[in-house]
Amino acid sequence: MVIETVLRSEELPAAERFGWWRETIDRSLTPATVTSDHTDDFRATTRQLRLGTVRVSVLAHPPMRVGRCAALVRRSDPDLYHLALPLRGTRRIALGEHDTVLPPGDLLLHDTRGCTR
Numbered sequence: 001m002v003i004e005t006v007l008r009s010e011e012l013p014a015a016e017r018f019g020w021w022r023e024t025i026d027r028s029l030t031p032a033t034v035t036s037d038h039t040d041d042f043r044a045t046t047r048q049l050r051l052g053t054v055r056v057s058v059l060a061h062p063p064m065r066v067g068r069c070a071a072l073v074r075r076s077d078p079d080l081y082h083l084a085l086p087l088r089g090t091r092r093i094a095l096g097e098h099d100t101v102l103p104p105g106d107l108l109l110h111d112t113r114g115c116t117r
Contacts, residue, residue, distance in 0.1 A: 038062035
């Protein structure tokens, strides 16, 4: 059975959107520190599909930085793998000592138990 959830920040007042997005990432993906230069009016959408034990998340959002320190990894160690596929723009990924820029169309698979910067 496929369960689909679609959430949009535009349904909230502009001042509440970024806080809502950080909580959504924390609850539905993995606990993380999320920052952005676009917090005044953060327009974002997430579409999540649950396919048994597999979760697929499609995210559309302004530029942001996401980090996971050791304490956040310990707080929630769901033993998940994250597959990133940017469709537009680039995504900077910093995992431990590894730092790369992921261009549109490139895939990256990483273990969520790792720390990011």
